[in-house]
Each structure stands twice: as structure tokens, then as C-alpha cells.
Amino acid sequence: MVKKQLSQTEILDDSTLWNSLKEGNENAFSILFKRHYAHLVRYGNSFIPFPEKVQDCVQDVFTDIWIYKDKLSDKVVVKAYLLSCVRKRITRSQERDRIFRLSSSIDTVEFLFDFSIEHDLISDETTASKVSHLNHLINDLPSRQKEALYLRYTQELTVDQIADTLDINYQSANNLLHRALLSLRKDWKGNICCILMLVSLTF
């Protein structure tokens, strides 16, 4: 007999839970919800400055998942699927919202999120100034590129999944990432010698 114990949340991966959810397991739904809710809200908050509305959208995404559980595909990467649903939902709610109709269309939902600095992991001044400079460069990137970086390195999606989330093809997603890194590297390389000189002068 195969025993399925959903209480042992740690060992169950997303796709196992996903499949139990599809079969109507409420516990699996709750575990997936708890696992992903906070980061989905964070992702949503980077598009619009209305935290309550974002939470509402994320809850609606989960509501739909349960209501239409019979129709869900079993070959999804849960996290990428959820991120993409949240993004679409927020974009759509923006379109519906009359206040925003004039100013926004589907493509202009901007990723307003700023990366910060891991201050706790930096002990010396040289590193600190380099990192802070790099951080500025990253945050000055076009919002689409920044979002691609976020999905790739914070959410750990593959390029394929990023393409799905942003609703673009694989090549475009790849380009986004590539361009982001390329322009960063160029700007950074150009400036880093000066910074190093400045820092060494002050000591």
C-alpha cells in the first residue's frame, strides 16, 4: 500500500502537491498556498502600489485554481505557473480599472521593484562601494530586463519559464537577460577602475 502523508510538507515537492490538488486534496491546496503566497504577493507588489489589491489578485488566482482544478494541466512548473497567473491577473485588473485605462495597456505594466544590497555579507569598504555601484546600475535597467533578472536569479526560473511568465518567446526572454547582463558588464567594467582608484586614494 502506498501511503501518502501530506502532513510531511518538507518532503513533498510542488508537482506532487499539484497532482493531489487536482484530485481534490484540500490539504495539498493549503500547503501550496502557504508555500507560495508571500512571494507571489511580493512579486505582485512590484507592479502596482496597492497591496490590498495585489493580495486580492493572488487569492483570486488560487480560487480559480481550486474551482477549475479538473481542467488544470499536470505538466506545469507550479511556481512559474503561479507567477505567470498573478502577473496576468494584475495586468488585467489594471486594464479593467477605469482610472488607469488612459495610462496603461497590457505592455506597460512596469516592474517597479528595486533590488537592495546584502549589507550583512559585506565587511569591507571596497566591496561595499563596488556593490553599491553595481546595485545602482542594476536598478537603472529597463523594467523588463530587471524583471527578467528577478525571475531568473531570485525566483530561479528557467529561461523557458520566464518566457511563459512574460508571455514572450524563448528567444526574446533570452535576449532580455542577455542584454541586461551585457549592459551591466559594460557599464561596470568602464567604471570599476575609477572606483578602485578612488577607494585606494582615500586609504
Add this chain to the structure above:
Amino acid sequence: MQHRTNYTEIEHFLADESFRLWVHFNDDQHQWEEWTLENSNRAKLVEEARLWLLAMKAPNDTLTKDEVQNALEATWKKIERVEENKKEKPVLKLLRKRWFNGVAAVLILSLLTGWLYNQTNSDNDSALTYSELINENEEGLVEQTNNSDKPQIITLSDGSSVLLQPNSKLSYPKIFAGNERKVYLSGEGFFEISKDPKKPFFVFANEIVTKVVGTSFKIKAYANQPNVEVVVRTGKVKVRSNELISNSKDELIVLLPNQALRFVRKNLSFKKITDITQDELLINSKSNIEQLGFEFTDIPVSQIFKTIEQAYLVKIDFPQSKLKDCYLTTSLTDQPLPEKLKIICKSLENNTSYEMNGNQISIISDGCN
């Protein structure tokens, strides 16, 4: 570590989970350090990748465990609501088919049994009164009675407005707390409800409960008249009988614009009127607000104010000379009175604002652009 000797770009490292764990949590520190120092080019690359990671911190998730738990519960409630709505629909369809296709036998039979049933019960059943309903509600309610001979405008805390007819009463909480907005009506009122799908609006009027999310409609529920009526102007309205009436079945009826519902007290039955223009009783009882249009195309603002004055029986003071050349194109149908005024003020700009004091409204403006 072996496959990592092929890493030539920063992104190779960024995408490597083990690398990230090392930078953030010193996992496998020994191995990484040793490997890095094997080769000076590699060391440079690793150091750069490390700086990149340090510069790309994502803010921590700010929600507490409790907040996530609450959100989960809220979601289950949403699911419940959606599932209820789904169940509701087929029943309604069936109901409509019966009405329109006239499956006569079924109808007559059900009416007959309903009538017989009501006959046997009607003795011990008395009409549900306003005061009984009020007593059901424990929250502190404000009561407004219109003893004058003209309709009175009431503004609720959510921005909705109610035009209360003479000899009518409305009870409502000072502030709508919780997930529902509930008011109690005796007599007649025209409701314009501000939209808030998260907080449905309920009007308890004697035997019937009317539920909306944002729309305009009229309810007529005088204690001493044989019928209770709901007439819809815009949006969608759901009506059911109050569950406090013991022997009425759980019927829910959806009304669309220009439809109406009549609840006949004598036998506790609903009658849906799909075209109000065909119903003489209803045509004759239309008030100003139901007849006036609120679609304005290039209309002098003074004219718009006049329309509002007629509809709500209010008095509007405004700087006539300053606003004499102001024309507006706007749609104010379906908006509660405060919302109408707000939209007009916003369109006029130039520090235009309004003050409302009972039936008296003052517009403060420096003219329009």
C-alpha cells in the same frame, strides 16, 4: 565541482544554486574556496559573480505567518462563494425556462401546491415588520425617518446615496464594518450603491432581502400595502425572501435593468416583471430620479446641477457667473449622489469642491479650464 571548470561567465555562477548558497550562507565554504583559488582567472570571475549577487538582494517577504493563514482562510471563503454561485445558476435557468416556455402543467401544479401550503399556514404567519428586523441586528444603527412631504437624500458612509420617500424610514450603521453592508428600509427608497464587490450591499425590507454590489434600484416596502416591490434601474440585483419567514421557500431571483419584482404579501409569492413599461402599477409610480437621464454631452454645468436638483430634490448653490461658460460631457448614471458631485468637481478642476449639508449643496469653484 568538476563541471564548473567550464564556467566562463558571471551568469553561470548566478544560476548555480550551490554558488548562491555559498555566498549567502557559507555552505560548502571549504570546497568553494579551494576550487576558486586553483586558478587566478577563475578567482576573478568568482569574485565578480559574488559582488553581483550581493547587489541583487530581493526584499524579504514581509507577510507574517498569521497573515498568510488569514489569506488562506479568505481564499477558502471566496471559493465557497464561487461554488455557491455556480450552483445557483442552473436553478435559475430552470426557473426562467419555466417562466418563459410555459411548462404549464408544472407551473400550475407547483403554484397550486404552493397556494394550498400557504393557505394552511397563513393563519399563524404575520408579515415581517421593520421593527422585528431592526431588533435582529445588534450593531448600533442610525435611524432616519422622513416625515416631510418631499423625498430626502441620505448619504451613507461608503459613498452610497438613498433617496428616501415621505413616510419612510431607513436604518443604517454609522460606518459599515465587516464584509457586508446592511441597511433596513420601511417604506420607499431609491438606492444608488457605490461599487465594492468585496462588500456586498444588503437591503432588508420587510419580507425580502435585496443584494447588490454596486447599482441603482428602488424598493417600495410599506407595511400597510399589499405588495413589496423592487425595480432595477442599472446593474444586477438579487432578491430573496427573508429567511425569518418560516414558510417561504428559499427562492433567489436575479433582476436586470428595467426588470422588477413584486412580492405579494397575501400568499408570500414572488412575481417577476420582465418589462416594467408593461406594468401599469409601476409606470405610474415612477419618481423623478427614475425618469431623468444622467448622460450629458456638452451640456452647461448649470443645467446638470438643475437635473440633479430635480432628481434628488436638493438645492445646489454655485458661483453662477464663474461657471456660466462651463460645459461638460460626462456619464453620471449609476453613480450615487456624492460620486456625481465628485466627478463634476473633478472635471471642472480649479479647486472646485462641494459641501453637502442635508438637502443643501454648495459648490465652491473658481471657474473651469
